[in-house]
Amino acid sequence: MDGKFGMFVTESVTKRGHRIQAKREISVEIVANGIDFSHLNYDTVDGVLDTLEPEGIVDFRIHLRYSYLDGKYNRVPFRGDIYLVRAILEHELLVLQINHIDGPKRTECGRLADTIIDELRRGS
Numbered sequence: 644m645d646g647k648f649g650m651f652v653t654e655s656v657t658k659r660g661h662r663i664q665a666k667r668e669i670s671v672e673i674v675a676n677g678i679d680f681s682h683l684n685y686d687t688v689d690g691v692l693d694t695l696e697p698e699g700i701v702d703f704r705i706h707l708r709y710s711y712l713d714g715k716y717n718r719v720p721f722r723g724d725i726y727l728v729r730a731i732l733e734h735e736l737l738v739l740q741i742n743h744i745d746g747p748k749r750t751e752c753g754r755l756a757d758t759i760i761d762e763l764r765r766g767s
Contacts, residue, residue, distance in 0.1 A: 667750065683703070702729050
């Protein structure tokens, strides 16, 4: 999921009641050493997989970064959201616990869960 992005419609940052098309980019971190988070992507996944148990709990931090194009087609970033995700795998059953911890909450926890499930089904 790291580095993937999509478009969505949200309320304008500057004009109340005005809707804009925005870009949402995903950045994923995984807990390391029980307290720190480290970036998780295709380059680092092999080293992380060796440390994981086949069943149990894994914690992630997901950053959603938002931006939009202004009238001159310049990409303008605005405040994103941060979520903590706990993945619990027991007997082939995956349970996701998702908590919003910072940001304007432009993306609902359920939408983030849907994205994670879709990516798992794609096998990426």
